[in-house]
Amino acid sequence: MTDDFDIEDKKNIEAMGFVRGMLEYIGEDVNREGLLETPARVLAAMGEHFSGYKEDPREHLLKTFEEVEGYDEVVLVSDIEVHSHCEHHMVPFIGKAHVAYIPRDRVVGLSKLARVVNGFAKRLQVQEKLTMQIANAIEEVLDPKGVAVIIQCQHFCMCHRGVHKPDSWTTTSKLTGSFLKNPSSRLELFQLIGMKK
Structure with missing residues (x-):
């Protein structure tokens, strides 16, 4: 159970790093106040936008x-x-x-x-x-x-x-x-x- 959590936590940290990289790519300062929590917010939004991957719609x-x-x-x-x-x-x-x-x-x-x-x-x-x-x-x-x-x-x-x-x-x-x-x-x-x- 702990191992699963650790793997998921590592994936989240890695994904937030990707978001920070994209912000830097477009010319943003990832350390400014308004963007500090943006990577976590982006992951939460993506979880909602792409929730269809976690289900088989046919089951409905x-x-x-x-x-x-x-x-x-x-x-x-x-x-x-x-x-x-x-x-x-x-x-x-x-x-x-x-x-x-x-x-x-x-x-x-x-x-x-x-x-x-x-x-x-x-x-x-x-x-x-x-x-x-x-x-x-x-x-x-x-x-x-x-x-x-x-x-x-x-x-x-x-x-x-x-x-x-x-x-x-x-x-x-x-x-x-x-x-x-x-x-x-x-x-x-x-x-x-x-x-x-």
Whole structure:
């Protein structure tokens, strides 16, 4: 137990040294008052930003309910907040995810879909991969008639650096099963997403 603590403590000390090195690299004085606790704060923030590495998001989908009177239409949770970090620049991208599925014989708690989004988003990501990971997890665990994941985000690496286009949004989507093959299911999905709240 003590050895595990020592290893973790050494990792934290090493990581705080890396943060100090980055501060020095950008020209800061790491010994000034305002930065003395910054390395520890950065580690705490990173622990929160990247907490998805400590979980398997699929586990949120394991508990399901079959007593739903045979419900087999669209289940949509829209406007799920997305907070992630670009794996190319380690800067944020933020926006909304719309996640839908058509159950085959069971449903999952609504909050679990948001937890799946969070579990994959709280990692270094590219939006395309994030979209696929969410859709694949729902497809594999729930075996629904169809899955739809649509994500719309602003990427700080594009908005606030490089090309500097702050009004740009990136949209990615993954449709499977009935959403892909059945135009009426797809139309219903888009109408539900576009409905006034």
